[in-house]
Amino acid sequence: MSRPFIPSSNIARLKESATLAVAAKARALKAAGVPVIDLGAGEPDFDTPAFIRQAAAAAVEAGATRYTATEGIPALREAIAADANRLLPAGADPFTAAQVVVSNGSKQSLFNACMACFGPGDEVLVPTPSWTSYYEMLELARATAVPVMGDPANSLKVTAAILEESCTPRTRGVMLNSPCNPTGAVYTKQELEDILALADKHAWWVISDEIYLRIAYDTPATSVSQLAPARDRLILINGVAKAYAMTGWRIGWAIAPLAVSKAMIAVQSHTTSNPAAVSQHAALAALTNLSAADAAISDMVHAFHRRRDAVLNALGDAKKYALHPAGAFYLYIDVSSFGGDDPGAKFSGALLDEHQVAVVPGSAFLTPQWIRASYACADEIAVEGMQRIARLLSAGR
Numbered sequence: 001m002s003r004p005f006i007p008s009s010n011i012a013r014l015k016e017s018a019t020l021a022v023a024a025k026a027r028a029l030k031a032a033g034v035p036v037i038d039l040g041a042g043e044p045d046f047d048t049p050a051f052i053r054q055a056a057a058a059a060v061e062a063g064a065t066r067y068t069a070t071e072g073i074p075a076l077r078e079a080i081a082a083d084a085n086r087l088l089p090a091g092a093d094p095f096t097a098a099q100v101v102v103s104n105g106s107k108q109s110l111f112n113a114c115m116a117c118f119g120p121g122d123e124v125l126v127p128t129p130s131w132t133s134y135y136e137m138l139e140l141a142r143a144t145a146v147p148v149m150g151d152p153a154n155s156l157k158v159t160a161a162i163l164e165e166s167c168t169p170r171t172r173g174v175m176l177n178s179p180c181n182p183t184g185a186v187y188t189k190q191e192l193e194d195i196l197a198l199a200d201k202h203a204w205w206v207i208s209d210e211i212y213l214r215i216a217y218d219t220p221a222t223s224v225s226q227l228a229p230a231r232d233r234l235i236l237i238n239g240v241a242k243a244y245a246m247t248g249w250r251i252g253w254a255i256a257p258l259a260v261s262k263a264m265i266a267v268q269s270h271t272t273s274n275p276a277a278v279s280q281h282a283a284l285a286a287l288t289n290l291s292a293a294d295a296a297i298s299d300m301v302h303a304f305h306r307r308r309d310a311v312l313n314a315l316g317d318a319k320k321y322a323l324h325p326a327g328a329f330y331l332y333i334d335v336s337s338f339g340g341d342d343p344g345a346k347f348s349g350a351l352l353d354e355h356q357v358a359v360v361p362g363s364a365f366l367t368p369q370w371i372r373a374s375y376a377c378a379d380e381i382a383v384e385g386m387q388r389i390a391r392l393l394s395a396g397r
């Protein structure tokens with residue numbers, strides 16, 4: 001007897017990742033011969049630096065082909081702790097390797113953290129717009145994501161005061177992300193300190209996604225770890241994907257209080273086990289060859305900076321609709337002039353159909369009046385894409 005598939009209550013409300021869906025659509029169109037300009041997924045176009053690729057090849061030849069400990073190889077956990085410790089203020093207790101859990105990308109680290117810390121009845125504040133997957137991961141953990149709208153006059157950032165307005169007795173945590181995907185906004189030290197103080201006052205979990213930390217233009221971005229926060233409810237998330245151009249290697253990590261790390265390891269031990277052994281060796285090379293890594297990152301950030309300026313310039317008069325990104329590699333553009341319930345979807349549909357440019361509609365980040373355009377692609381492609389966006393914006397609907 002055949003029965004239709006009815007999704008379980010675990011995933012009944014789950015939406016597929018919009019960022020990955022746009023990337024897949026752009027890839028399919030390209031494969032079909034449509035010359036699409038893909039400003040969709042946030043993926044650096046650079047090759048992984050040669051010294052990292054070579055270390056990975058050598059590791060495979062040396063036998064890095066088997067299971068490792070679920071939480072990652074000891075040398076990589078040490079290197080991650082050392083990397084985080086370089087940012088700590090003088091006198092702060094160092095993070096230890098035992099606190100580090102290596103996962104298949106920072107996406108899995110975030111998921112593990114949400115599963116470990118939150119459950120039914122828990123509310124978690126999500127500064128909005130935020131990366132699409134935070135909302136869905138919290139739902140998968142059966143917690144409630146509470147979107148907290150950022151201030152349009154302050155690059156759509158939230159403040160401690162704005163967060164506090166959404167706080168209830170059930171609030172258990174807050175998701176932070178600076179530099180921010182999708183806006184490119186970078187929180188100041190003071191803004192972060194105020195939010196950390198509020199979190200401490202209410203004993204919230206702070207999950208700080210710092211995957212874009214090294215990609216900042218006007219001033220260096222601040223890690224919450226630099227601000228001597230209360231560490232007993234802090235989970236730092238980072239990875240090699242963005243800064244080291246290592247998206248496909250799938251290596252991210254969490255640094256958490258020991259009990260939380262153990263819980264995350266347990267979750268991971270039943271879902272994916274260890275991240276790929278060869279990728280862990282690649283990440284180890286990235287984090288331990290400091291001068292080669294710094295040189296590679298500095299070149300890439302320099303290119304992103306140049307593209308940031310070029311794409312803003314390419315928008316011409318339409319620049320007034322875009323937020324000025326101080327980090328990451330996204331331009332967030334207000335397309336509310338397109339009207340309707342979901343101007344971002346309307347705009348991105350028309351942009352793809354009429355101008356062959358793929359972008360992510362702002363509804364993915366719970367702000368349907370915006371679109372996100374990634375400029376992590378060659379300068380001339382980013383500029384051409386942005387000129388087409390400007391044309392559609394000025395033509396209007």
Ligand code: GLU
Binds near residue numbers: 019
């Ligand atoms: N984080 C990137 C983005 O927002 C990559 C795709 C994803 O995992 O969402 O485009």
